[in-house]
Amino acid sequence: MSDQNAIPITVLSKTSITPTLFSFTTTRPDGFRFEAGQFVRLGIAPEQLLANAGKPKASISQKIFRAYSVVSSPYDEYLEFFSVVVPDGAFTSQLQYLQVGDTLYLNPEPFGFLTLARYQEPMPSDLWLLATGTGIAPFLSMLGDLNTWQNYQNIVLVYSVSKQAELAYVDKIHELTEQFGKLVDEPAKLHFVAIVTRENMADCFNARIPILIENGKLEERLDLFFNPATSHIMLCGNPQMVHDTKEALKNKGLSMNRRGVGNIAVENYW
Ligand SMILES: Cc1cc2nc3c(=O)[nH]c(=O)nc-3n(C[C@H](O)[C@H](O)[C@H](O)COP(=O)(O)OP(=O)(O)OC[C@H]3O[C@@H](n4cnc5c(N)ncnc54)[C@H](O)[C@@H]3O)c2cc1C
Structure with a gap:
């Protein structure tokens, strides 16, 4: 399924581990199923970046998506992710400014065979x-x-x-x-x-x-x-x-x- 069909999810919590590592949880859309070990594609939208306290790159004009393995189990009511911060990375240089209540986008097709x-x-x-x-x-x-x-x-x-x-x-x-x-x-x-x-x-x-x-x-x-x-x-x-x-x-x-x-x-x- 294309990223164009991605659906909004809301950030519920964020935990900083080191300056370049953090984890976060989000809402889990009804009906979204995956197997332990699979990954999803997460997106962040330019309007979200502008709303945040970070320093968004002015050049970002459309949603950016990246692959993320799901940390939470298939039985949890929320989704959890664990992210690196790549200082010059298009996605994580922005994702690092994520705050509780922010919107991300989830491509609702789970991917991968590491199961x-x-x-x-x-x-x-x-x-x-x-x-x-x-x-x-x-x-x-x-x-x-x-x-x-x-x-x-x-x-x-x-x-x-x-x-x-x-x-x-x-x-x-x-x-x-x-x-x-x-x-x-x-x-x-x-x-x-x-x-x-x-x-x-x-x-x-x-x-x-x-x-x-x-x-x-x-x-x-x-x-x-x-x-x-x-x-x-x-x-x-x-x-x-x-x-x-x-x-x-x-x-x-x-x-x-x-x-x-x-x-x-x-x-x-x-
Ligand atoms: C199947 C799959 C699952 C993934 N799951 C996760 C995940 O659960 N958590 C996560 O943080 N990333 C994960 N990634 C990597 C993720 O998709 C992005 O590459 C990462 O978020 C950085 O995005 P970026 O645009 O900031 O930098 P990019 O332009 O994507 O990457 C720039 C460079 O950063 C380095 N890099 C990228 N990802 C990592 C990483 N995870 N740890 C250390 N260095 C890295 C590499 O040198 C890479 O060339 C996964 C990738 C794949 C293919």
């Missing part, structure tokens, strides 16, 4: 969710879905950021673990691994995800191993991480998921 439903073989056993930065978004939505906790024995969530302050949603990850631990008989065991690459943080890795796979340190720390017969692996975020991690995994005998069969599914954010 658990894409796996037919191997059968679910261990789910590896590997993200950089805002690439954690689709995985948060999956952790809000009962099926994820019911269908797997182990969920590994690896979250790589540059600086400790960028580790958003850590409390939320623990809350979801507790919540679904009570709701599900024999829930999956969550193994959460934080990586901070440009600072030293106690109990944290500080090397990139593909390096930790190549040198075996990630598996060693978890005492859990990538296995072509049992692993579903999703990569999301920085294209360099996605590329290098894919190669590291292929070298360990894992394969890209095509037409439902295979281990690795990916989403590049740029």
Whole structure:
């Protein structure tokens, strides 16, 4: 569906995480459905920019749209998103000035195949969710879905950021673990691994995800191993991480998921 059919949604809350990261919630239009892991296209209109306290670029004359993974679960009554601020980015240099009550536009067609439903073989056993930065978004939505906790024995969530302050949603990850631990008989065991690459943080890795796979340190720390017969692996975020991690995994005998069969599914954010 074209962005021209986008419908207005209202900003309900906004949380600043760092000067270049923030999250926000919006109303969820009646009848808007999506699967955990999918993304939408969000738009911002010039009149909204002019109404805000920011410094809109005078050249913007029509709505601008960008892809955004949904953070909230398919069962939440609101929608949540997690955004970077790219200082010169056409969209986020404006979106950063968002205020509660502002209007955004939602293309009501959900997109993308970074969903658990894409796996037919191997059968679910261990789910590896590997993200950089805002690439954690689709995985948060999956952790809000009962099926994820019911269908797997182990969920590994690896979250790589540059600086400790960028580790958003850590409390939320623990809350979801507790919540679904009570709701599900024999829930999956969550193994959460934080990586901070440009600072030293106690109990944290500080090397990139593909390096930790190549040198075996990630598996060693978890005492859990990538296995072509049992692993579903999703990569999301920085294209360099996605590329290098894919190669590291292929070298360990894992394969890209095509037409439902295979281990690795990916989403590049740029
Ligand atoms: C399927 C999909 C889902 C996405 N989901 C999200 C999301 O949930 N949250 C989000 O913040 N962005 C997400 N993005 C990226 C988003 O669509 C925009 O690129 C981003 O909002 C920046 O827009 P911009 O116009 O300001 O800059 P752009 O002109 O779009 O990008 C300029 C540059 O900024 C950098 N960049 C873009 N996005 C990011 C990012 N997320 N983190 C770090 N650097 C980045 C890249 O170097 C890029 O070349 C997603 C992209 C895709 C394709």
